[in-house]
Amino acid sequence: MKGGRTREQLLLGVTGVLLAFGACEAVSRAGLVRRSYLPPASEVLARAAGLAGDSAFLDGIAATLRAWALGLALACAIAVPLGLVLGSVPVVDAAVRAIVEFLRPLPSVALIPLVSLLLGSGTETKVALVTYASVWPILFNTIYGLGETDPLAKDTLRAFGFGRLAVLLRVELPATAPFIAAGIRISASVALILAVATEILSGFGEGLGIFIAQAGLATDGTRDVLAGVVWAGMLGLVINGVLVWGERRLFPWTPERRGAG
Template sequence: MRRGGARERLLGAVGVLAALALCEALGRSGLVRSSYLPPASEVLVRAVRLGGDAAFLRGVRATVEAWAAGLALACAVAVPLGLLLGSVPAVNESVRVLIELVRPVPSVALIPLVSLLLGAGAGTTVALVAFAAVWPVLFNTVYGLGETDPLAEETLRAFGFGRLAVLLRAGLPSAAPFIAAGVRISAATALILAVATEILAGFGEGLGIFIAQAGTATDGTTDVLAAVVWAGVLGLVINGVLLAAERRLFPWTPEHRDAGR
């Protein structure tokens, strides 16, 4: 087992246990009303029980499907567009102002507009997730192309390869680790937006809908926090899977090479 990875997991486990112990102590001490902060043990027990609730699991699946579809759509748009912007400076300069104008717009602010265009359904969630997730992949793709070895590009040109062939043979492999990192960042953003959109929009059957409904119920705090635990576990699993894929596909990158020591 890698020492660095084992140490990180141990420290992470210690941090989680400390946070749970603090929440348990606050919930049991009476310093905070249990209706506001139930003991951590009650929240965890409820989260486990929700794992056997078919209706709840259908909601989790709906959220995961919207997350996956939105992230896939974001990657399908961001990678080709990033390759174009990174390889054609004139195009990059011509659309830079537009991108910087649109990028800061919060996805949740677009819920009314997108709902009018796409209706109250999963399509709205997917579109908003894609809008939020596209930016890390896009900018990482452009940045990764900037790290391409000039010697490799010149060598390919010397052998008669055209611009597209140079991009695919030298630029894309160079940018691939950066694209993967962007996808991992976007995956977390996409999950946040999938749940937040469901909460704020109020339609569908996802994890966010469960949280919104539990929040309006009497003594629903335990259900809200239990659902938040599920969202956190989903995010942790997604990040772990993508990080493991990065390490397997790009073990030579400094980040993953140093982590293996």
């Protein structure tokens, strides 16, 4: 049952991609849109494939992925402990809730000039912005997961004399782990978007976003821009697929996993 549903979803996804590919190819070939604005999809994909042999481009991909990984790791290191504290200590939650709600809506890209001024140009700025944007899904998923912990399990441990820390480690943290994993998966996509967007908007350093930004300034650079976008989409697809696979292996008992079976 599970394998059949997975194959069906994969088939539908491939069908959707092929239809989008065919539509873009047909529109461009028919001349409905100028090729300088929308090159044929086949040319874009050929260019994207050709970039796999460009060492300078691959170095840029590596730079983007380094900023992505460092920012996401820092976000996890900050958001998970903070979420556990806010979710389990009401006094602390009440004290900092106003600050959290003030900071959360601030768009990360709007902070690029300030962060660049403070940290200069380079990986540090990208990592800082990626970390800031990635903290929130993990933080709030952690808090929500603590709220969903079975109160009977916690009361049982307390009745046997276990302290607050033991309840947190033995019951609350394991129960919250699937929510944390989901938050990390969401933040992984946000982190990649911020890493590329920061490179595009800041215009310094190296990375996939720099390639896209420079291609956008070149004459007839639309093909390269779209090839870079294809790479960004493929990176996001691979990252999400790996994290979904990890969630299924680590937390097979969760309701959505059982339902998928």
